[in-house]
Amino acid sequence: MAHLSGILLLLFLTAVASKSISYDDPVFGQPEQIHISYGLDPSLMVVTWITMNPVNDSIVEYGENGVLNQRATGNVSIFQDSGTEKRREYVHRVVLRNLKPGHRYSYHCGSDVYGWSPLFWFAAMRNDSGFVVRAAVYGDMGKDIAYSMPRLQEETQLGHFDLILHVGDMAYDMNSDNARFGDEYMNAIESIAGYIPYMTCPGNHENAYNFSQYTAKFSMPSSMNTFGGDANHFYSFNVGSAHIIGFSTEFYYFTEYGFDQIINQYQWLEQDLRKANQPANRARYPWIITMGHKPMYCSNSDDNDCLTTEGYSYVRNGLPFVEAYGLEKLFAQYGVDLEFWAHEHSYERLWPVYNSTVHNGTKGAYIDPDAPVHIVTGSAGCPERHDPFGIPRSWTAYRNNDYGYSRMNIYNASHLYLEQVSDDKGGKVVDSMWLIKSKHGPYSYFE
Numbered sequence: 108m109a110h111l112s113g114i115l116l117l118l119f120l121t122a123v124a125s126k127s128i129s130y131d132d133p134v135f136g137q138p139e140q141i142h143i144s145y146g147l148d149p150s151l152m153v154v155t156w157i158t159m160n161p162v163n164d165s166i167v168e169y170g171e172n173g174v175l176n177q178r179a180t181g182n183v184s185i186f187q188d189s190g191t192e193k194r195r196e197y198v199h200r201v202v203l204r205n206l207k208p209g210h211r212y213s214y215h216c217g218s219d220v221y222g223w224s225p226l227f228w229f230a231a232m233r234n235d236s237g238f239v240v241r242a243a244v245y246g247d248m249g250k251d252i253a254y255s256m257p258r259l260q261e262e263t264q265l266g267h268f269d270l271i272l273h274v275g276d277m278a279y280d281m282n283s284d285n286a287r288f289g290d291e292y293m294n295a296i297e298s299i300a301g302y303i304p305y306m307t308c309p310g311n312h313e314n315a316y317n318f319s320q321y322t323a324k325f326s327m328p329s330s331m332n333t334f335g336g337d338a339n340h341f342y343s344f345n346v347g348s349a350h351i352i353g354f355s356t357e358f359y360y361f362t363e364y365g366f367d368q369i370i371n372q373y374q375w376l377e378q379d380l381r382k383a384n385q386p387a388n389r390a391r392y393p394w395i396i397t398m399g400h401k402p403m404y405c406s407n408s409d410d411n412d413c414l415t416t417e418g419y420s421y422v423r424n425g426l427p428f429v430e431a432y433g434l435e436k437l438f439a440q441y442g443v444d445l446e447f448w449a450h451e452h453s454y455e456r457l458w459p460v461y462n463s464t465v466h467n468g469t470k471g472a473y474i475d476p477d478a479p480v481h482i483v484t485g486s487a488g489c490p491e492r493h494d495p496f497g498i499p500r501s502w503t504a505y506r507n508n509d510y511g512y513s514r515m516n517i518y519n520a521s522h523l524y525l526e527q528v529s530d531d532k533g534g535k536v537v538d539s540m541w542l543i544k545s546k547h548g549p550y551s552y553f554e
């Protein structure tokens with residue numbers, strides 16, 4: 108009998124060993140790459156995550172005071188990478204509704220069958236004028252040499268920020284190693300993006316396969332109140348006293364994906380800016396702030412894209428020869444206050460500028476300036492290292508080549524504060540400015 112039980116035990120162990128568990132086993136459906144993003148109004152928050160295997164359920168359990176007494180379901184879509192391995196990932200997207208503005212919620216995501224994520228928390232959006240918006244703003248952060256990541260993570264966990272604006276270029280590149288670089292990056296930012304909305308625009312490093320991983324994995328809001336896909340290229344939302352627009356400069360450079368994208372985006376931008384300038388809307392959300400990846404102006408020596416004295420900026424001037432669909436005039440016509448850019452791996456603060464001419468305010472450069480203020484902030488860390496500066500331009504106010512990121516506080520209708528954090532100098536603030544406006548709207552040459 109003892110002999111028989113020994114044989115049975117051996118057979119059992121052999122069976123277990125032959126059923127070696129692999130990563131492809133459907134039992135592994137635990138969420139990863141968890142991040143949240145704003146919807147179009149404060150009652151909404153979108154939770155997005157990835158499973159590596161087919162999981163049909165997309166559930167978020169959430170609630171106030173650490174009690175997960177509410178449950179929302181969403182949908183799953185397939186991201187098929189176009190690399191040689193044709194890897195598939197499963198993108199889960201759940202929209203939380205009826206949130207109370209400013210209230211803090213805990214949540215986890217996953218499914219009853221395949222398991223749940225760790226516990227995260229967030230504060231629901233506020234777009235009342237009394238809300239002081241605190242954002243971190245940066246571009247060009249890779250999965251490796253992400254110098255700003257530890258400090259951003261710490262600041263997020265300490266509650267210093269309400270949201271992130273990532274001004275394009277991430278992972279370097281998301282499609283590398285059959286999309287695994289994208290996976291690693293999205294997992295790396297989870298310690299930030301799981302807690303505060305991670306609002307993005309695309310950069311040139313997301314361009315592979317028509318930006319497929321970027322459009323699949325993020326969930327920016329469309330004006331139709333759907334999330335992700337094309338909306339990740341251009342969208343807008345209101346927070347505090349600001350109307351914030353994310354858009355793609357890359358449509359102007361990757362025209363193999365279609366010229367119509369430039370036209371569609373331009374028309375949408377014009378429509379969005381017109382609506383934002385309707386008196387009631389501009390009074391409620393006086394600040395109009397844009398973010399796009401490739402700058403209209405810079406003084407770096409190695410990039411002709413934004414050296415507009417010698418070169419030609421597609422984004423600023425429009426398509427070559429026809430000079431159509433340029434954005435500088437459009438943005439100034441509708442009184443855009445502040446424009447964030449990246450792509451240059453450095454920080455540059457510009458004097459208020461329009462048509463290569465500085466238009467400082469009469470009581471101070473940034474007090475009621477007569478042109479938009481441009482900030483180039485693309486130094487959060489990537490394997491390509493820094494971009495050197497050339498000769499300063501007339502619009503150059505301050506520049507710095509340390510790794511780092513920007514902080515923006517929007518205090519009220521008239522006062523907005525910006526500062527630049529240097530990671531090379533242990534988190535020291537190396538630049539700061541107040542933008543003060545007694546009125547918002549088109550600049551004098553358009554009135």
Ligand SMILES: [Fe+2]
Nearest residue numbers: 276310311450
């Ligand atoms: Fe770039």
